[in-house]
Amino acid sequence: MTAEGSFSTALDMEKIRKSGMLLAIGEVKYTDEIAMITRKKDTAQVFATGSVRVRASSKADAGKLLKDTENSIRRALGCTGCGVCIGKCPHNAIRIENKIAYIGDKCTHCGKCIEVCPVVKFVRD
Numbered sequence: 001m002t003a004e005g006s007f008s009t010a011l012d013m014e015k016i017r018k019s020g021m022l023l024a025i026g027e028v029k030y031t032d033e034i035a036m037i038t039r040k041k042d043t044a045q046v047f048a049t050g051s052v053r054v055r056a057s058s059k060a061d062a063g064k065l066l067k068d069t070e071n072s073i074r075r076a077l078g079c080t081g082c083g084v085c086i087g088k089c090p091h092n093a094i095r096i097e098n099k100i101a102y103i104g105d106k107c108t109h110c111g112k113c114i115e116v117c118p119v120v121k122f123v124r125d
Contacts, residue, residue, distance in 0.1 A: 004052065013032070017035070022072050024110075042056035044066070080100075091110075
């Protein structure tokens with residue numbers, strides 16, 4: 001099953017990469033123009049053009065991965081450093097620096113930080 005989404009503008013891939021926000025949903029590899037996320041057998045591709053493409057074994061899995069990917073991008077680009085995510089991370093993988101949250105190598109991809117983020121809850125395109 002394939003699902004697609006898009007943002008209205010080109011994405012700042014360097015900001016997304018530095019934030020580590022995509023780590024909350026899976027293993028991530030970057031090129032200059034693409035981020036590739038792997039979660040079990042499912043994959044998501046985030047293009048600098050603002051397009052997101054997801055491939056998963058079921059429609060439900062594709063929908064969930066697409067939603068998580070889009071929310072993680074929103075977090076990376078709109079983070080205000082409120083710190084709510086830090087309290088939800090069971091592995092102390094998130095730090096605040098210059099009023100921006102960054103996810104580090106301790107991340108286990110549980111996604112608990114996504115659910116509580118005010119940017120995800122209150123900001124939409």
